[in-house]
Amino acid sequence: MSINARSHIRIARPSRDLAAAERFWREGLGLSVVWRTQGDHAPGEHDLLMLGWPEADWHLELVHEAARPVEPRPTEEDLLVVYLDGPVPEDLVAALERHGGKRVLSPNPYWNEWGVTIEDPDGYRLVLCTRAWSNS
Known part of the structure; x- marks a missing residue:
């Protein structure tokens, strides 16, 4: 394959x-x-x-690995972006915050204009983007 x-x-x-x-x-x-x-x-x-x-x-x-833990070292640009092709539901943002996330501003103004950035408990960033995306 x-x-x-x-x-x-x-x-x-x-x-x-x-x-x-x-x-x-x-x-x-x-x-x-x-x-x-x-x-x-x-x-x-x-x-x-x-x-x-x-x-x-x-x-x-x-x-x-408890015996040899690796400390996460995310930067502000380590992003997992989910393209929603529509508004970011406020109840989804609230659920992420209730379950350990923290809403943050991005140093890249594009993500602040087109989405919401949430930091996960390890400091990695999830962007919920209002735009659509296709590689084709």
Whole structure:
């Protein structure tokens, strides 16, 4: 099989607290748990949480290893952008904030004009964009 537009993408990030991250991404944004495992199978294994929408061609993988934690080091430009093609529902922003997110301004005025930026519990940024996007 070759790489193409339907090739699945995994976005992997370290997490300080998988339970807090799960609340934000699952209960706040509405992603589903695709897979999870506890790192107690063998020495050196980590806890793993994969979240996504069932039919999406991508998922978010969050990892934590208690014995050797990797501190997340997000910047203001580490963004996961979801194009809504319409207004950002205030109840969605409120749900993200209730579940550990923090609404922030972007240093890039484009995202402030065309969306809402929410920082997740690890400091990574989710942008809910009012615009549509297509690569074609």
